[in-house]
Amino acid sequence: MPFGYLRIELLRMLRNKRYIIFVVAFPVIFYMINANLWGAQTTEGGVRAGVFLMVSMGAYGALAASMMSTAVPWAQERQSGWLRQLRVTPLPNTTIILTKLAAALLLVLPSLLLVVLAAVVTQGVSLTAGQWAALIPAMWLGTIPFAALGLVIGSLLPVDTAQPVAMLSMFALALLGGLWFPPEAMPATMKDIADVLPSFSYADIGWHLVSGEAVPLSDAVTVVIWAAVLGVLAVLGCRRAVTRA
Amino acid sequence: MEAIAFTDVSKSYGDVLAVDGLDLTVRAGTTVALLGPNGAGKSTSVDMLLGLLRPTRGRVEVLGRPPDEAVARGEVGAMLQSGELIPELTVRETVDFVRRLYPDPLDPDEILTMADLTGLVKRRAGKLSGGQAQRVRFAMAVAGAPRLLLLDEPTAAMDVESRLRFWACMRDYAAGGRTVLFTTHHLEEAEENSDRVVVIARGRVVADGTAAEIKAGTGGHAVHFTLGGQPAAGLDALPGVTAVEIRSGAATLRTTDADATVAALYRGTSLEVRDLRIAGADLEEAFLALTRES
Numbered sequence: 001m002p003f004g005y006l007r008i009e010l011l012r013m014l015r016n017k018r019y020i021i022f023v024v025a026f027p028v029i030f031y032m033i034n035a036n037l038w039g040a041q042t043t044e045g046g047v048r049a050g051v052f053l054m055v056s057m058g059a060y061g062a063l064a065a066s067m068m069s070t071a072v073p074w075a076q077e078r079q080s081g082w083l084r085q086l087r088v089t090p091l092p093n094t095t096i097i098l099t100k101l102a103a104a105l106l107l108v109l110p111s112l113l114l115v116v117l118a119a120v121v122t123q124g125v126s127l128t129a130g131q132w133a134a135l136i137p138a139m140w141l142g143t144i145p146f147a148a149l150g151l152v153i154g155s156l157l158p159v160d161t162a163q164p165v166a167m168l169s170m171f172a173l174a175l176l177g178g179l180w181f182p183p184e185a186m187p188a189t190m191k192d193i194a195d196v197l198p199s200f201s202y203a204d205i206g207w208h209l210v211s212g213e214a215v216p217l218s219d220a221v222t223v224v225i226w227a228a229v230l231g232v233l234a235v236l237g238c239r240r241a242v243t244r245a
Numbered sequence: 246m247e248a249i250a251f252t253d254v255s256k257s258y259g260d261v262l263a264v265d266g267l268d269l270t271v272r273a274g275t276t277v278a279l280l281g282p283n284g285a286g287k288s289t290s291v292d293m294l295l296g297l298l299r300p301t302r303g304r305v306e307v308l309g310r311p312p313d314e315a316v317a318r319g320e321v322g323a324m325l326q327s328g329e330l331i332p333e334l335t336v337r338e339t340v341d342f343v344r345r346l347y348p349d350p351l352d353p354d355e356i357l358t359m360a361d362l363t364g365l366v367k368r369r370a371g372k373l374s375g376g377q378a379q380r381v382r383f384a385m386a387v388a389g390a391p392r393l394l395l396l397d398e399p400t401a402a403m404d405v406e407s408r409l410r411f412w413a414c415m416r417d418y419a420a421g422g423r424t425v426l427f428t429t430h431h432l433e434e435a436e437e438n439s440d441r442v443v444v445i446a447r448g449r450v451v452a453d454g455t456a457a458e459i460k461a462g463t464g465g466h467a468v469h470f471t472l473g474g475q476p477a478a479g480l481d482a483l484p485g486v487t488a489v490e491i492r493s494g495a496a497t498l499r500t501t502d503a504d505a506t507v508a509a510l511y512r513g514t515s516l517e518v519r520d521l522r523i524a525g526a527d528l529e530e531a532f533l534a535l536t537r538e539s
């Protein structure tokens with residue numbers, strides 16, 4: 001019963017205080033505070049800040065969720081012997097790895113949807129059905145590179161190193177990706193770095209979608225390449241982790 | 246049918262030879278204690294039975310199959326020497342999850358009763374005491390109703406009373422005609438809870454017999470002779486023989502009945518036996534090491 005494994009993976013994260021506070025609650029609270037302060041202003045692109053911030057905070061929550069539900073728990077399970085205990089049951093190794101990826105993706109949804117809900121309810125954000133239908137899946141599946149990165153970190157590093165490395169990666173990706181401060185406010189060198197990072201392209205896709213503009217091909221290509229590279233590394237890392245546990 | 250068969254198995258970690266030419270078979274339906282001091286190679290042997298480690302040399306079979314296959318088919322359950330639970334999950338959730346991974350598991354209530362967990366079903370694993378967590382790990386090991394149950398130092402974290410209760414649970418499970426192999430470094434634990442005790446030290450079997458035989462120190466003899474270039478096939482089938490070692494032409498038969506083994510060696514084989522010598526197995530040393538441990 002592979003779904004039994006998915007079920008407990010979701011359950012244990014939803015009961016984890018750190019996940020609930022930093023991943024689910026923090027982005028939506030941050031959204032509401034900021035949207036209250038400057039939600040009515042208009043950005044350079046002519047979009048209301050309340051809408052723009054929905055993408056930024058939704059992206060931040062999704063980024064945090066996908067890394068927090070992977071790196072440290074995975075390193076911990078490797079080290080604590082839980083993974084070895086799974087290996088002596090009939091649960092196949094491939095199911096273990098695929099479930100980890102699937103759980104990471106599903107655990108992105110609560111914070112993402114909560115930010116969107118807050119935007120609609122408190123800021124009256126309204127998009128066309130087509131925009132929503134493009135935005136939500138893009139912001140959801142666009143987290144694949146981050147979930148994969150978290151699994152790579154958790155596969156290779158011991159818990160006490162995985163923890164700070166995951167935190168630093170997450171903050172660096174959020175900051176340089178322009179999720180906290182608009183990318184226009186960045187110095188030129190930072191902007192150059194941001195351009196090649198998956199987090200900026202990921203959020204940029206969302207910003208374009210809510211502005212009703214076409215998504216730049218370069219953004220999509222950047223996210224897909226990062227997803228492919230980190231995805232392969234994650235599968236290799238997890239396989240190594242499982243067979244050595 | 247053999248539930249467990251080690252055939253000339255060695256395992257080294259770099260320079261450390263953890264298991265050294267282990268020959269051991271366990272018939273289905275028996276409860277065997279693998280007794281030995283720390284570092285004797287008990288965990289290494291158990292991990293090879295589970296497919297967690299590959300032998301450096303020799304062959305390991307579980308219920309007539311390679312270990313990986315037996316594990317994948319849900320025929321083996323195990324309690325490893327160490328391993329933590331997921332703190333956010335309750336006892337019931339943890340046990341139920343594992344139970345559903347097996348094709349033909351025990352009833353949930355039966356598992357909880359057997360592992361003495363009925364009062365703790367709603368408790369999160371993070372709030373369990375060491376002994377309680379051990380019982381959950383025991384429940385995970387038996388949940389799938391495996392034909393072979395492996396327990397690696399299952400009582401290590403328990404106080405005296407928990408130990409007694411734990412062994413009662415184990416005997417319940419074994420009573421269903423299943424095969425159980427557990428490791429321990431306590432002679433009394435081995436004695437009270439098994440049909441057969443195999444003592445290992447430095448990765449080799451040093452004694453093999455019933456607890457009474459082992460305790461009396463009569464339970465193991467070694468028959469040494471020069472085999473030269475003659476074939477060794479069939480030596481392990483001689484009466485009483487528990488292990489066969491061949492080293493540059495010198496054969497050592499570990500036996501529980503030296504008289505029967507020697508008689509059969511002369512009458513039942515066509516080997517030319519030279520330099521025959523019978524010695525007590527190296528029990529003394531194993532037990533000295535044991536007593537130093539505790």
Ligand SMILES: Nc1ncnc2c1ncn2[C@@H]1O[C@H](COP(=O)(O)OP(=O)(O)O)[C@@H](O)[C@H]1O
Nearest residue numbers: 258261263281282283284285286287288289290
């Ligand atoms: N991963 C490892 N790397 C190196 N040496 C190891 C490793 N695991 C066990 N050993 C060594 O192998 C020997 C047998 O260990 P082990 O099987 O754990 O013994 P036991 O379970 O009987 O205490 C010991 O000398 C131990 O130090």
Ligand SMILES: [Mg+2]
Nearest residue numbers: 287288289326
């Ligand atoms: Mg051990």
